[in-house]
Amino acid sequence: MIDLHVHTSYSDGRLAPREVVAAALERDLSAIAITDHDVVSGLAEASAAAAGSHLEVVPGIEMTCAWEGHERRAVHILGYFIDPASRPLQAGLRHAQGLMERHVGAVLEEIRKVGGDLGRADLDRYRHRYAGGAALVLGMLERGVLKRTPPGTGMHLLRLAAAEPRAYTVAEAVELIHTAGGVASLAHPARLHRGQPLLGIDVLRPLVQTGLDAIEAWQWIPQGWGSRHYQQLAQQLGVLVSGGSDDHGKRTSDGRMRLGAQPVPRDVLEALRERAGALRRARSYRSR
Ligand SMILES: [Zn+2]
Ligand SMILES: [Zn+2]
Numbered sequence: 569m570i571d572l573h574v575h576t577s578y579s580d581g582r583l584a585p586r587e588v589v590a591a592a593l594e595r596d597l598s599a600i601a602i603t604d605h606d607v608v609s610g611l612a613e614a615s616a617a618a619a620g621s622h623l624e625v626v627p628g629i630e631m632t633c634a635w636e637g638h639e640r641r642a643v644h645i646l647g648y649f650i651d652p653a654s655r656p657l658q659a660g661l662r663h664a665q666g667l668m669e670r671h672v673g674a675v676l677e678e679i680r681k682v683g684g685d686l687g688r689a690d691l692d693r694y695r696h697r698y699a700g701g702a703a704l705v706l707g708m709l710e711r712g713v714l715k716r717t718p719p720g721t722g723m724h725l726l727r728l729a730a731a732e733p734r735a736y737t738v739a740e741a742v743e744l745i746h747t748a749g750g751v752a753s754l755a756h757p758a759r760l761h762r763g764q765p766l767l768g769i770d771v772l773r774p775l776v777q778t779g780l781d782a783i784e785a786w787q788w789i790p791q792g793w794g795s796r797h798y799q800q801l802a803q804q805l806g807v808l809v810s811g812g813s814d815d816h817g818k819r820t821s822d823g824r825m826r827l828g829a830q831p832v833p834r835d836v837l838e839a840l841r842e843r844a845g846a847l848r849r850a851r852s853y854r855s856r
Contacts (some may be wrong), residue, residue, distance in 0.1 A: 570837050571828050572601040572626065573646065573784065573812025578610030579630075579697040582817030587789055588827070595828040601626035601648055601812065602754075606664050606735075607697050608652035626837070627652055630755055631741040632664075634734035643738050643775065644755035646784065646810060647745035649844040653740065654748035664735030665698055672699050675728045675729045682721045684713040704729035739778040742805035746779070746851070753782035753810040757807055758794055765789065766797050769804055776805045781843050786811025786830040796831075808839050 575581030575837045576588050583591065585602060592600045602614045602625060611627045618625045629647040650657065672691065679686050691699035705726060708714055714722035736744065744754040754775055756764040772783065783805075785798035795811065802809045811832035819825055 569595070569597050569828050570599040570814045570832050570834055571597055571815065572599070572628070572648065572810050572832060572837065572840075573603050573630070573814045574600050574827065575604055575630075575816045576602060576610040576614065577696045577813070577817075578607050579604035580695055580816060581854060585610045586617035588815075588817070589614055589617040589621075589623060591825060591827055593618075597623060597828050598834065599624040600827075601628040601646075603628040603630040603646050603812070604838055605630050605644075605697055606632055607662055608650070608657070608661070609650050614673070629745070629749075631745070632732075632734065632738060633736050633738045633741045636737055637717065640731060642732075642734065642761075643760065645738060645741045645745070645780075646753040646755045647741075647748070647750040648753065648840050650745055650748040650750035652748075654744075657744045659746040659776075660744045667735050668698055668700050669731040670700075671731075672704060672734050673727060675704050675725070678728060679682060679708070679713055679717070679725060682717040682725075684708070684717045684725070686711055686713050701730045701732040702762065707749070737778075738775060740782075742779040746847060749844065749845065749848050751781040751808075751840050752779065753784055753808075753840075754780055755784050756787040756814060757783055757798060758787055758789055764792055767801075769801055772801060772805060776807055781847075782808035782810045782840060784811060785809035786832045788814045788826060788830070808843060809836055810840060811836060819854075 576585045604610050614625045626648055627650050631645045633643045633645055635641045635643040686707050691703040694703035694706050718762050746753040784804050786795045811830050813826035815827040
């Protein structure tokens with residue numbers, strides 16, 4: 569069993585990379601991909617923790633992208649087999665972090681202007697990556713900011729906080745992943761349109777045409793429901809599939825984790841690996 573979509577405390581997961589590796593070994597998985605949001609900083613710890621075991625840690629990422637033509641909606645793009653030291657990728661991630669820091673600063677300033685009390689330190693507890701829109705909204709709610717600001721300003725502040733800047737389009741993220749030697753997959757297509765888990769081919773085609781190598785067919789829907797639909801779409805679109813649980817380290821009341829709960833076959837990983845190798849060879853041939 570493999571799981572190609574796993575978060576750690578370096579983004580919004582609850583477990584440190586070494587704890588994720590321990591949980592994967594406990595479940596006897598043969599491979600996991602660490603795919604933290606817009607950071608690669610958890611990869612080294614995960615690889616080190618898995619060294620000498622039978623568990624393969626695939627270096628990955630999940631990039632938060634602007635969805636052209638869909639204002640304010642984000643698309644998540646997974647990268648696999650990336651080189652975390654890739655300079656263009658690192659520059660892109662730094663750019664994203666800088667934009668988000670400015671956004672957070674601007675929203676905190678707006679809050680201060682209307683007499684609210686919320687500081688950067690208050691946001692640190694929500695995200696290990698770096699604070700963004702969700703941390704701002706949680707912070708405002710938990711610190712009672714909205715109750716103490718003048719009537720009518722609360723909604724404005726919440727909207728402002730949620731309007732996160734996007735550092736890359738889908739096409740730009742795919743290009744950064746390819747430049748870093750990886751392959752790109754569309755994360756959880758079942759969540760792109762709320763209340764519409766089974767998307768049609770016409771919705772996915774423009775996204776796939778940005779250069780995606782795969783779509784995530786096994787995604788977090790209990791019992792892998794819907795994976796057949798997305799496998800068929802991938803075949804029709806001529807791309808590969810990926811799959812994973814999108815585990816964030818949370819446990820259900822009966823102590824279960826999502827980790828390893830999607831029935832993703834091992835050959836899915838081998839096909840992605842092959843594709844990454846072919847892309848790298850094509851690139852080095854072109855750059856000669
Ligand atoms: Zn996601
Ligand atoms: Zn995710």
